Amino acid sequence: MILTLLNGTGFVFNVNDYMELRSKHRIMGAPVGTANTKGWCPNQSTLPVELTKFETQLLLDEHIAQLVDKSQALKGPPTPEKQQEYQTDFESRLVDQEASLKKEKLRETERYMDKILTGKRNKLLKQGNVEKAASLTPEDVLKEISDNFKFDRQNALVELTCEHLRKHSGELISGPLVDLNSLKYRIFKDLWKREKFVTSGDAFGADFLVYPGDPLIYHASHIVIVQDTPVIKPLELVAKVRLSVIVNKSCVFAYESEESKEIQYQTVSWCNPSK
Numbered sequence: 001m002i003l004t005l006l007n008g009t010g011f012v013f014n015v016n017d018y019m020e021l022r023s024k025h026r027i028m029g030a031p032v033g034t035a036n037t038k039g040w041c042p043n044q045s046t047l048p049v050e051l052t053k054f055e056t057q058l059l060l061d062e063h064i065a066q067l068v069d070k071s072q073a074l075k076g077p078p079t080p081e082k083q084q085e086y087q088t089d090f091e092s093r094l095v096d097q098e099a100s101l102k103k104e105k106l107r108e109t110e111r112y113m114d115k116i117l118t119g120k121r122n123k124l125l126k127q128g129n130v131e132k133a134a135s136l137t138p139e140d141v142l143k144e145i146s147d148n149f150k151f152d153r154q155n156a157l158v159e160l161t162c163e164h165l166r167k168h169s170g171e172l173i174s175g176p177l178v179d180l181n182s183l184k185y186r187i188f189k190d191l192w193k194r195e196k197f198v199t200s201g202d203a204f205g206a207d208f209l210v211y212p213g214d215p216l217i218y219h220a221s222h223i224v225i226v227q228d229t230p231v232i233k234p235l236e237l238v239a240k241v242r243l244s245v246i247v248n249k250s251c252v253f254a255y256e257s258e259e260s261k262e263i264q265y266q267t268v269s270w271c272n273p274s275k
Helices: 015-023 054-060 072-073 078-112 113-126 130-135 138-148 182-195 233-246
Strands: 002-006 010-011 030-034 045-050 066-069 171-173 195-199 210-211 222-226 250-256 263-268
Touching: 015 045, 015 182, 054 066, 054 182, 072 222, 072 250, 078 138, 113 130, 113 138, 182 195, 182 210, 182 222, 182 250, 182 263, 222 233, 233 250, 233 263
Parallel strands: 002 066, 222 250
Antiparallel strands: 002 010, 010 045, 030 045, 066 171, 195 210, 210 222, 250 263
16 A cells, blocks of 8 residues: 655545555544535545554554655656646546436436427427427437537536556655654554554544544544653643543543553543532
């Protein structure tokens, strides 16, 4: 699987790769492409998918994907041969779309042929063309529709290319994108290895969000706060726990054990003694 390096992180341009990352490897990312002609909308975004630096680094560490920098190859102007290849391919897409729309138009006409014939015959009778109305056949209607069909290319659906050109070069990136020894990355990796669905927790004032399943189906169950030390300040404890109560999630403090240097987790829940 190939990830494209953009803005210091990995991007996924292939839909099959993204579905594999999401369903098999529990890597969510964030679709950042435009799905319509009105501009970008957060509720209707599509490929490419932007991965966080932690997600990208994890895929590299686990040998699930490779990271490639294609910037140098794609910065140069296209050759006349590549321009001609693109124009030929683009023209074939429009021709195929015209043929497909014409075929669908004729199929719809056949589906409602009885009503169309009745309407055309009544119109001819009102004009006094009795013989023409009597001799009108379904084949005549289909031929008229076919001959008068016009395809306005201004309204054509243009496919936005997600993956780069078939022939291009790229540089394989081997260096790390993040500090592999940083506590935050180690906690992210540890949660992922525990088969959790982990995403960024910035929107909830946390470091990570943990889901019991795919975020498309489940709400996050925990917010994770990364602590540099096992000691939690009282005010920070109260603030984070109250935050977790407001968003209806459990609060987890993650830190490194001073003795074993292993990742430790402490779950804190709000308790009302009066109840």
